[in-house]
Every structure is written in structure tokens, then in C-alpha cells.
Amino acid sequence: MSASRGEFSSRLGFIMAAAGSAIGLGNIWGFPGQTASNGGAAFVLVYLILAFLVAYPALMVEYVIGRNSKSNIVGAFGKISGGKHFKFVGYAGLLCATLILGFYSVIAGQMLAYGVSSVLNLIGLNAAANWAISGTTLPSMIFMVIFSLMTIAIVTGGVKNGIEKWSSRLMPTLLIFIVALIAFVFTQDGAMQGLKVYLVPDFSKVFEPSLIVSALGQAFFSLSLGVGTMLVYGSYMRKQDNLVTTAALVTLADVGIAFLAGLLIIPSMFVAEANGVVIYDQAGNLISNDNIVTQVLPVLFEKFGTFGGILSFLFFSLLIIASVTSSISMLELPVAHAVDDLNVDRKKASWVSGLAIMIISSALIFFKEELFGLVITIATQYLEPLVGLLLCIFVGWVMNRNTIIAELKQGNEGVEHSFFFMIWPLFVRFVVPVIILTIFALSFT
Numbered sequence: 001m002s003a004s005r006g007e008f009s010s011r012l013g014f015i016m017a018a019a020g021s022a023i024g025l026g027n028i029w030g031f032p033g034q035t036a037s038n039g040g041a042a043f044v045l046v047y048l049i050l051a052f053l054v055a056y057p058a059l060m061v062e063y064v065i066g067r068n069s070k071s072n073i074v075g076a077f078g079k080i081s082g083g084k085h086f087k088f089v090g091y092a093g094l095l096c097a098t099l100i101l102g103f104y105s106v107i108a109g110q111m112l113a114y115g116v117s118s119v120l121n122l123i124g125l126n127a128a129a130n131w132a133i134s135g136t137t138l139p140s141m142i143f144m145v146i147f148s149l150m151t152i153a154i155v156t157g158g159v160k161n162g163i164e165k166w167s168s169r170l171m172p173t174l175l176i177f178i179v180a181l182i183a184f185v186f187t188q189d190g191a192m193q194g195l196k197v198y199l200v201p202d203f204s205k206v207f208e209p210s211l212i213v214s215a216l217g218q219a220f221f222s223l224s225l226g227v228g229t230m231l232v233y234g235s236y237m238r239k240q241d242n243l244v245t246t247a248a249l250v251t252l253a254d255v256g257i258a259f260l261a262g263l264l265i266i267p268s269m270f271v272a273e274a275n276g277v278v279i280y281d282q283a284g285n286l287i288s289n290d291n292i293v294t295q296v297l298p299v300l301f302e303k304f305g306t307f308g309g310i311l312s313f314l315f316f317s318l319l320i321i322a323s324v325t326s327s328i329s330m331l332e333l334p335v336a337h338a339v340d341d342l343n344v345d346r347k348k349a350s351w352v353s354g355l356a357i358m359i360i361s362s363a364l365i366f367f368k369e370e371l372f373g374l375v376i377t378i379a380t381q382y383l384e385p386l387v388g389l390l391l392c393i394f395v396g397w398v399m400n401r402n403t404i405i406a407e408l409k410q411g412n413e414g415v416e417h418s419f420f421f422m423i424w425p426l427f428v429r430f431v432v433p434v435i436i437l438t439i440f441a442l443s444f445t
């Protein structure tokens with residue numbers, strides 16, 4: 001069975017794939033945007049705290065369930081004793097992954113359109129370039145479909161020859177691109193002002209409920225938690241690998257790249273301002289999210305002529321690389337469920353799931369006004385933390401303690417006597433659920 005399920009070939013391969021899943025639009029598009037609209041460094045501070053206090057323990061929960069059951073989020077509860085009553089959590093995760101991939105492919109398609117458009121501009125096809133990024137239905141559909149096909153093609157290759165191979169190629173490329181772009185931005189006027197907004201917190205904002213709610217949603221989304229992605233990747237992890245340190249490295253990689261993305265984008269906004277681009281909205285707040293990536297930066301790139309065209313191509317390639325290593329991890333969820341539990345062939349499972357999700361993406365394009373924001377909010381601010389909470393409750397209160405210890409000990413003999421083991425069980429039972437529930441309550445105030 002495990003031979004047909006697949007396994008990552010090494011610890012590094014696993015880290016590349018898991019970091020690839022974590023690092024995505026959430027880091028490069030979402031995190032800087034959230035930072036800009038939530039008071040700069042105050043948001044960064046709360047985010048970092050929640051990433052380590054809540055997201056890391058929750059990540060460990062997914063890895064423990066995944067590697068122990070060697071199954072996907074739906075199948076896992078059938079295999080671990082006491083899991084029967086939690087099967088609905090598996091389906092909730094599956095639903096959440098489907099919704100997220102639905103909107104994710106639309107945004108990633110848009111990034112692809114911008115990347116292609118910068119090439120078209122470079123070769124003088126300006127009309128086509130403008131059409132690609134017009135945001136109208138036809139180009140949105142075309143680029144969404146191309147992006148989805150890329151995702152499906154990689155997932156059909158399987159765990160080792162698809163997911164691991166592509167993540168290992170693309171993640172180092174992403175790091176090189178991001179560092180090169182930061183180096184360039186810091187040679188420009190205005191960058192230092194941006195750096196200050198990014199790094200000096202306004203402590204009066206740290207306790208704003210809306211900031212805390214956004215930071216939790218962001219931490220879950222960014223680490224791909226509360227859907228079962230990390231759970232299924234954990235199920236492909238080799239038994240001899242150390243879960244505790246591997247999960248810590250994945251968290252650090254994710255937080256590190258989000259931090260670098262902020263270092264790129266917030267200063268870029270101020271460079272844009274120094275070049276005459278408006279970066280504040282009417283209310284005097286920094287404009288955020290898609291407006292940064294689709295309005296501020298393109299205008300900035302334009303100011304640099306041909307060189308700007310190359311910068312633009314680099315930047316959007318960065319976003320596409322980040323997106324595809326995440327989208328494959330989402331598609332892996334229904335695919336693993338079909339392969340593990342329904343005995344479907346991987347190729348067929350990938351195509352059927354991929355096409356079904358394309359239908360959802362199309363609906364989001366056609367009913368953008370009504371559905372887009374709503375689906376994002378439901379999936380990322382409510383469903384993900386909720387599923388994450390239930391997974392913690394399962395491991396903290398239901399799953400057999402000896403099974404958990406035995407799982408953690410594989411690849412980490414002395415774990416019972418480690419600092420991690422002194423506090424993680426307490427976090428999973430009490431601290432994480434209380435924080436999630438409190439933040440939920442805050443979101444309704």
C-alpha cells in the first residue's frame with residue numbers, strides 16, 4: 001500500500017515540498033498587504049507571535065496524525081482509534097481545500113497574466129499585453145485554466161516525481177529571485193522610509209481585534225494549516241525523519257520568506273511613492289493587497305523602461321513559482337483521498353479533481369462581485385482555524401498518548417525528555433484551543 005501511495009525520498013525533499021506548500025501567495029501577496037493595511041510592524045509582531053505559539057504546534061498536530069495514519073485527512077480518522085466521530089473534520093478540511101484552491105487558481109492565473117504581459121510588452125505587443133491584464137472574463141478564464149493545468153500536470157507525476165521534484169527545483173529559484181529584487185529595491189530612493197513603516201511597531205495597534213483576527217487567519221493560511229495539506233504531506237514523510245525539528249524548519253522557512261516578501265514590497269511601495277505613484281487611499285491608509293501587486297508595482301516597473309519590464313517578469317515569476325508549489329499541495333488532498341480510500345488511479349484522480357476545481361474557479365470568475373470575497377473569508381478566517389482547532393482537540397484529548405509518543409520517537413529517540421515535549425502537549429490541549437476560540441469570539445465583536 002505505502003509503495004503505491006508514494007513517499008518523499010529524503011528529509012530535504014520533504015522540507016522543499018512542505019515549505020513549497022507553505023510559501024505561496026499568502027506570503028508574497030497576502031502578508032505584505034495585510035501588514036500595509038494593519039498598521040505595519042504591529043501586524044508583523046502579532047503575526048510572529050501567533051506563528052510560533054499557535055501555528056507551529058498545530059503543524060505538529062497535522063504531521064503526527066498524517067505520519068501515524070499514513071493516510072489523507074479523511075482516511076486518517078478511519079484508521080486511528082477513536083477517530084470515527086472526527087470523520088466530518090476530514091470532509092470539512094477537504095471542502096476548505098477545494099474552496100481555497102478555487103480562488104487561489106484565479107489569483108495565480110492573474111499573476112500569470114501579469115508575467116506574460118510583461119514579456120508581451122518587452123517584445124512590443126502592447127495591445128495584447130494590456131488585454132492579458134484587463135481583468136475581463138476571457139483572459140481571466142484562459143490564465144486560470146493554464147495555471148490549473150500546470151497544477152494537474154505536476155500532481156499526476158506523484159509524490160516523488162511530481163511534487164518533490166518540482167518543489168526542489170522551484171524553491172531555490174524563488175529564494176534567488178526574491179533576494180535579487182530586494183537588493184535592487186534598496187538601491188532606490190524611498191526604500192528606507194518603507195523599511196521604517198515595516199519594522200517600527202505602533203504598539204497602540206497591537207491589541208486591535210481586527211488586527212489579531214487577521215493575523216491568526218494569515219498564520220493558518222500561510223502555513224497551509226486547517227485543511228489537511230500538511231497532514232497528507234506528513235503521511236508521505238519517512239519514518240526515520242525527526243518530526244519536531246523538520247516542522248520547525250518548515251515554520252522558519254515560511255515565516256522567513258513572508259518576512260523577506262514584506263522587505264521587498266513595503267519598501268517598494270515607498271519607492272513607488274518617491275516616483276509619483278499614489279500609495280495611500282482616501283482615508284489616508286496604505287492601499288493594500290491586490291492593489292499593491294496589480295496597481296502600485298506595475299506603475300513602478302513602467303518607470304524603469306526595458307529594465308522595468310525584466311523586473312516585472314522576475315517579480316511575477318516569483319509569484320507564479322510560489323503559487324504552483326502551493327496549489328499542488330491543495331490538489332493533493334482530494335487526489336490522495338481518491339487514491340487511498342476509493343482506489344482510484346492517481347492520473348484519473350488528478351484530472352477529475354482538477355477539472356472539478358476549475359468549475360469552482362470559473363464560478364468565482366463569473367460571479368466575482370458576489371462570491372469572491374465571501375469564499376475567501378469563509379475558508380480562511382473561519383473554516384481553516386476551525387478545522388485546525390478540531391485537529392488539535394483530536395490529538396490533545398482523543399488520540400492515544402502512547403501512540404503519539406511512539407510516533408514522535410521515530411527519528412527522535414529522546415523526544416520524551418525534550419523541552420518540546422514538556423510544553424507541546426499542554427499547548428495542544430489548552431493553549432492553542434483557548435487562543436483560537438478567543439480570537440473567534442473577538443471576530444464577532
Ligand code: PHE
Binds near residue numbers: 224329
Ligand atoms: N500556504 C499557502 C500560501 O501561503 C496557501 C495554502 C493554504 C496552501 C492552505 C495549502 C493549503 O499561499
